[in-house]
Amino acid sequence: MKMKRALTLFISMVMLFSAVATTGFAEKIYPEKVYQLGIDSNTVWKYLDDNTDPAGDSSSAGYERTSWAAPDFDDSRWKTANGPFGAKKGGADLGYGYVADTVLLGCEGTNCIPTYFFRTEFEVPTLSGMTKLVGDIQYDDGAIIYINGKKAATLDDTAVTPEKKALCHPIDSNTVHGGSNYRYFTQITFEVYDLSILKQGKNTIAVELHNGNATSDNIWFNMTNLRLVDEPIEHVTNLCISMGDDESKANFTWHSTKKDANTLSFVKKSELIDGAMPENVQKISTTTIMSNDINKYCNKATVTGLEPDTEYVYMISGNGFQSNQYTFKTGAKGNFNFACLADAQIGASFGDASSGVFNKDTDTEEWKRTLYRLDNEEQFSDISFVFSLGDQVNKAWNEDEYDRFLDHDFFKKYRVATVIGNHDTNSNAYSQHFNIANESSQYGVTVAGGDSYFVYNDVLFIVLNNANELESADEHKAFMEQVMEETKNINFKWKIVAMHESVYTVSNHANDSHIIAPEGFRNNIAPIFEEMGIDVVLQGHDHVYCRTYIMDGIEPITESENYFYGKGRDKAPTAVSNPDGILYLTLNSATKAKSYKIKDQDFPFAAVKNQEHIPNVSKIEITDGKFSVVTYRTTDMTVVDEFTIYRDSAAKAFKDIDENDWFYNDVDLMGKNGIISGVSGDRFEPYTPATRGMTAAVLYRMKGSQPETGNLDFADIPVDSYFSKAASWAVYSGIMPGTDNYIFAPEQNITYKQFANALYHYAAPKNNPETDAIKWCEDNGVDCGVNDDEEISRAQMVSMISKLKKIVDTVQ
Ligand SMILES: [Fe+2]
Ligand SMILES: [Fe+2]
Structure with a gap:
């Protein structure tokens, strides 16, 4: 089932994009054949509006909720009338020229009944050569369509309480309220691909129509233009390339109407033969599950080994199906750019019935414009991926909204990083549309997914699922600690957090208590970000733009000699050099799906606030010494705001070392070269004792990559620990024997004697093992003046290794 926009009077926008969509060569025009099936506004339906359950007593044995939709169901006690059906506070006139021919009972503004039922028949002349059943429908607030008793289409299929609280599951009862609760009715075209549910001759169509809540004042149902067509089916939809674990990987997701349309063939463009895939093309293995969307499958696959700038x-194929070829280009190594946006939230706009523009259409057209800008404007010509900071859709369950978000050529060309927003979080549909790298099943978890991270060209991106309104930041802290441990061998240029709910914002959500209360999320998470050495936090949710001053914990640094004032000192700083704190950005909506006013309130953290009720999109540029963000209006690509963080090369590798420290140069240099890493975040802890595990890891990194030595059979060396390869190498090459049989003791503090032995055997592995290693160290000036059995600090370890490195480098 697929829905698409049926009607729009948004003429200027349509004209803008119709030029883009022109393919430029003659194609067969579909549909060639259309069979009208005689369903229109005048069709006579049997209907039920008396608040009874047509399937009978739900507590009785053999109860089947949808039995009333079967062809042989006895509907003789139901009423008979033609459409359109509707009511507004009990009357026929819904305004804007929409008047019901048949007034439905039970919708008067109080005690509104949850469900109305409709049945009628239509005649199918032939199914030969036909591909889809298509119909136009106006409905308020949700509907499920059945053909011959089988579910054929679901429209805003979310159960809702009488008090209008959306439940986190589809409609599962004949007596539950349901649907979108939009202010007005929704008008769409639905499509059904599984024509095996139809038969030549007489067929039964049945519709259950749900009212959004018990105090709703309107209801509407009108089906027209039911037809069979021979248009080709889009077998593959919602194709999207999520970020892989790092820049060399890409995580694909697509939905298919055929279960076997799950082969992903992937090849360098330079290896195509006359434009065709070579026979030995790489076929990527795929996992396939049933999608929430009727008769669709969700496929996922990961491509590895991607090279830069390639x-x-x-293409996707299987079961006689073959998609078009799509191209995908990787970004360059090193410096990179990406686009960043928030709250596309397709389906959030109410629209304007008087102009004929209905809710989702407005967001969809704005979204197309935003993607058009990203794909065509000079400013975005070299982006490597796009980051969407949550609320991709308005209703977490809604496949139509996902279609509108994803079904654009843009997502076949670019990788996308996504964040779970509060509007995405209440359904597993999110997980069926995005293939998230390094996703936690333990931390920040909702039904949509959990915290995750990826690395791109030595920049760490931590993606937190904070849309579950957890007031405690402990889970996210535990996740970040795990990430730091897993990535401790990478010397990150920048560390960036992306999360949906902003902790520093100025509009509708500025005073949300779960964020700003003393025990709220802001106060809990800010020190954790500091501790982890985070540079920038990217956020959405408030549909407003807010750029903070550099935040020192929760205190804004409003004055600093490190700020630059490109627009004059009476304005906000435009850049900062070597900040000692974090920049928090909140981005406005990429579609203006909702548009909140800035609160008339003092926000000391806010350097720049902006709300022009215009969609925004930002470009972020990253180099070793620079993080810059420029935010544009999608209407005319003028600049809303820009800010740059400069880090000169003299910036310290670790925050807790000082130029006056005796070990500063060695620690700083080896830190910047990735030979040593911090204990946590950007802290080196020079006076903490060095352990045997650390020593092995540092020597291993200094040696450069080594051939695999196999796993040690040592009980205290877990295969996946950060030092396991290093320890195996150190033992096998005779540099560091175990402390005992099968014991390496990685957490044990290392003594000077053990350390001297390791250095000696590292420098001269073929030398006599009986040589006095301590004497060798002292003779070569590689000592730190402590006694043989004394422990050494991390600073002493680095200092000695640095001296050793000079000797080894000289010898080599
Ligand atoms: Fe949100
Ligand atoms: Fe939002």
């Missing part, structure tokens, strides 16, 4: 071609 064009690839891919």
Whole structure:
């Protein structure tokens, strides 16, 4: 089932994009054949509006909720009338020229009944050569369509309480309220691909129509233009490339109407033969599950080994189906750019019935414009991926909204990083549309997914699922600690957090108590970000733009000699050099799906606030010494705000070392070269004792990559620990024997004697093992003046290794 926009009077926008969609060569015009099936506003339906359950007593044995939709169901006690059906406070006139021919009972503004039921028949002349059943429908607030008793289409299929609280599951009862609760009715075209549910001759169509809540004042149902067509089916939809674990990977997701349309063929463009895939093309293995969307499958696959700056071609095939070839280009190594946006939230706009523009259409057209800007404007010409900071859709369950978000050529060309928003979080549909790298099943978890991270060109991106309104930041802290441990061998240029709910914002959500209360999320998470050495936090949710001053914990640094004032000192700083704190950005909506006013309130953290009720999109540029963000209006690509963080090369590798420290140069240099890493975040802890595990890891990194030595059979060396390869190498090459049989003691503090032995055997592995290693160290000036059995600090370890490195480098 697929829904698409049926009607829009948004003429200027349509004209803008119709030019883009022109393919430029003659194609067969579909549909060639259309069979009208005689369903229109005048069709006579049997209907039920008396608040009874047509399937009978739900507590009785053999109860089947949808039995009333079967062809042989006895509907003789139901009423008979033609459409359109509707009511507004009990009357026929819904305004804007929409008047019901048949007034439905039970919708008067109080005690509104949850469900109305409709049945009628239509005649199918032939199914030969036909591909889809298509119909136009106006409905308020949700509907499920059945053909011959089988579910054929679901429209805003979310159960709702009488008090209008959306439940986190589809409609599962004949007596539950349901649907979108939009202010007005929704008008769409639905499509049904599984024509095996139809038969030549007489067929039964049945519709259950749900009212959004018990105090709703309107209801509407009108089905027209039911037809069979021979248009080709889009077998693959919602194709999207999520970020892989790092820049060399890409995580694909697509939905298919055929279960076997799950082969992903992937090849460098340069390896195509006369434009066709070579026979030995790489076929990527796929996992396939049933999608929430009727008769669709959700497929996921990961491509690895991507090279920088390379064009690839891919296609999807299987079961006689073959997609077009799509191209995907990787970004360059090193410096990179990406686009960043928030709250596309397709489906959030109410629209304007008087102009004929209905809710989702407004967001969809704005979204197309935003993607058009990203794909065509000079400012975004070299982006490597796009980051969407949550609320991709308005209703977490809604497949139509996902279609509108994802079904654009843009997502076949670019990788996308996504964040779970509060509007995405209440359904597993999110997990069926995005293939998230390094996703936690333990921390920040909702039904949509959990905290996650990826690395791109030595920049760490931590993606937190904070849309579950957890007031405690402990889970996210535990996740970040795990990430730091897993990535401790990478010397990150920048560390960036992305999360949906902003902790520093100025509009509708500025005073949310779960964020700003003393025990709220802001106070809990800010020190954790500091501790982890985070540079920038990217956020959405408030549909407003807010850029903070550099935040020192929760205190804004409003004055600093490190700020630059490109627009004059009476304005906000435009850049900062070597900040000692974090920049928090809140981005406005990429579609203006909702548009909140800035609160008339003092926000000391806010350097720049902006609300022009215009969609925004930002570009972020990253180099070793620079993080810059420029935010544009999508209407005309003028600049809303820009800010740059400069880090000169003299910036310290670790925050807790000082130029006056005796070990500063060695620690700083080896830190910047990735030979040593911090204990946590940007802290080196020079006076903490060095352990045997650390020593092995540092020597291993200094040696450069080594051939695999196999796993040690040592009980205290877990295969996945950060030092396991290093320890195996150190033992096998005779540099560091275990402390006992099968014991390496990685957490044990290392003594000077053990350390001297390791250095000696590292420098001269073929030398006599009986040589006095301590004497060798002292003779070569590689000592730190402590006694043989004394422990050494991390600073002493680095200092000695640095001296050793000079000797080894000289010898080599
Ligand atoms: Fe949100
Ligand atoms: Fe939002």
